[in-house]
Amino acid sequence: LTDISLQGIATVTPNGLLKLTNATFRKTGHAFYTKPIRFKDSPNGNVSSFSTSFVFAIHSQIPTLSGHGIAFVVAPTLGLPFALPSQYIGLFNISNNGNDTNHVFAVEFDTIQSSEFGDPNDNHVGIDINGLRSANLSTAGYWDEKDEFRNLSLISRKRMQVWVDYDSRSHRIDVTMAPFDSDKPRKPLVSYVRDLSPILLQDMYVGFSSATGSVLSEHFVAGWSFRVNGEAPMLTLSKLPKLPRFEPKRISDFYKIGMPLISLFLIFSIIFLAFYIARRKKKFEEELDDWETEFGKNRFRFKELYHATKGFKEKDLLGSGGFGRVYRGILPTTKIEVAVKRVSHDSKQGMKEFVAEIVSIGRMSHRNLVPLLGYCRRRGELLLVYDYMPNGSLDRYLYNNPEVTLDWKQRFKVIKGVASALFYLHEEWEQVVIHRDVKASNVLLDGELNGRLGDFGLARLCGHGLDPLTTHVAGTWGYLAPDHIRTGKATTGTDVFAFGVLL
Template identity: 50%
Template sequence: MSLSNILEEEMYVGFSAATGNLYDENYIAAWSFTTNGDASFKSLELCVPITQRKSKSSNSRLIAGITTACVLLLLVVVAALLVRLKRKQYRDIIEEWEMEYWPHRSKYKDLHIATRGFGEDGLLGSGGFGRVYRGVLPTNSLQVAVKCILRETEEGIKEFIAEISSLGRLQHRNLVQIRSFCRRVKQLFIVYDYMPNGSLNKKIFGKPKMVFEWVHRYKVLKDVAAGLLYLHEEWEQRVVHRDIKSSNVLLDAELNGKLGDFGLARLYEHNKNSHTTRVVSTMGTLGYIVPELIHTGKASAVPATDVFSFGIFLLEVACGRKPVEPSLQPEQMIMVDWVRELYAAGTLMDAADPNLGGQYVESEMERVLKLGLLCSNPQPEGRISMRQALQILEEEAPIPGFDATFHLEINEPTSTLKSPPNSISISLEGR
């Protein structure tokens, strides 16, 4: 067919294609054009590289897409695991039986933040029952002391939490307030109010920079007596503290004394004998333990056990020494026996803390020393109540007199006491 009538002398040759609304890819592998004769391909080899390049390009995009998807999936899985581990780290174990104690619980995450991860820089002290850290709660900016305790048995954890939850309802100006508790695996955390002036023993022992004056000491003794009276008689249940000592008496910003650390405390009804949840198997600290426990291996959780420890505490504060000091002479090693010997010899005031330099009210010092001997009577039935002890410290009742043979005589009429004692004859035999 001749196209001479159609074609111009000079023309352009091009390509066009259309697929309507659909999308398609078209490739021209090779082409040839001539104005004279048949058009033919010079080489078909050009078609091969183009086809291969198309295949390789498609495969590369496919591989890149799959690789990107896998990497993204892996990142999502790793992130999910990290979140799960983080949540597990701060997870609190809450069981059905604990729900009734819920108002007294804290989240472990809050305690971890408050104490900056329980770091050494926030450590306030440590002892047989755990470590205590200073912290600031993130929920309300309250300064607290967080005690970390390790419990070995599941049953012990349940009983401990039940006991602490009850004690958390105690409200008295001379008791360290228990704010909350937290359980995490075998760890228990007890949250207390923070006491900026620390414990009383650090004010008296260990060569403090300043002597803790007698006026403050006497005030703290009355504070502790008031707190114990509340525990024994004035709360809805009777509480026996069982670990009264100077290291468990804390001082607030105004140097008010507050009895703390209820790790050994026991509860029972006022009209019943001692029968409480078992908290720990040990009881008290050497030097404060009641003689009946040492002699028989048994001691019921009755107020008389606290009265004995309070008597040792009185002597400790007045004498400025610890209950047992092995470095001293044998006759001075046991503080209570040493004070009894001084009383028998008529030199009771020699027991006064020499660091005070005589700067004390003599009648108050004598009252505290005698009351300490009275409360630490070896016979449980011979010890007075905390109500009577507080009345004596407040000078609302006279302290009974002693004779040189360590027999207590009730010379004053019992009507002078708000809560009259039973008729007693107390033997304070020295060793």
């Protein structure tokens, strides 16, 4: 691997695996062949045929959720220094995504559904030209010998084969997948006809890009071949390096060390355990109705949130208001920083609809919304779990003689972010979402001081073109529109009024 340039968090393991990412949050990893590849005989000529084959695997600490994907990329430079992590997969950033001047061709294997890029699901393969809105895409999988489609899970932790072929005569791009140890299927997974001559320069660099987000994951490339004007050499699968073992060893160590001790003090342990379990069961008791089974993946255990916030200690209190107190926490299993809001809710009436609403809001993905990760329900209270915003709420920088203030450039950036979030809620999401409580304390600032609209505790959903169903006044005095106070009916216009007060 001496001819491979590693950038970002990319490394090579001792046994020869190309490891593009490690267990860190929101980072990029790139690996490029160090020498430029000549794709054209002249600067204005036609792109030659080319072919590549590689074997990759994705390992996520959460088996059902990954931190974004991996991409094969042809780029004009040795690396992509200005590319962002998370949904941008280390390929582009917010300003250059979709620009014709990028001269980038890529094939993405994406494990997160980003509605802003038109992703159909969280397990797809797409052909990208100068941007992340794929020219053509498909759910990950392959066509078997009987011409039947077989799904492949990109986060299965298993090695998978990929072939990418471009024909200079027909301008056809074919992307084919198959399980490890399988022959190349006759029928490609994704095809697209596009002359790449205006896209690619005479000399380009080839390699891989990957990125992590809020979920810890690792991306591996076990083998790779590439050729211009010919089919890429076949990989000798038996000689490729194996993936590391992903099974945790902690359980086996427990049984080796813990079981002999338990056997020595069995009677005392059983008595102690009975009292301990009874106390903990009462302490971590939750409410779980039959209708909540459909929301299982969006529900957190109270025990997990209790440990994440260290018992909801006052020192981790981020703020409080009329609808609850917010605590900072770190989820013990994934080490993700979260903000946990405890909301009093004594009545069961409407709880099913409210939880369904929370789950629906949690599916929204926008760079200027605080991601809602899930919920937990106990007797008399509801807990909402959000992504943690390290720079706190906007009101800290505006009121009560703050030690740190925002300059005008930063303020305009926050204003644009909140406006973008409201436009997404009102116009771009599958249902109209009326926030109902737009104010400075509900605008959170991330690590880069981007404004993110949060606190959907009062939010209500309604279909596009329909009147909102809520008719009671809720929100913060001073931000309420006169017609909202008069009629009790919240609309997108009342959100815009509150936004004007925020300005």
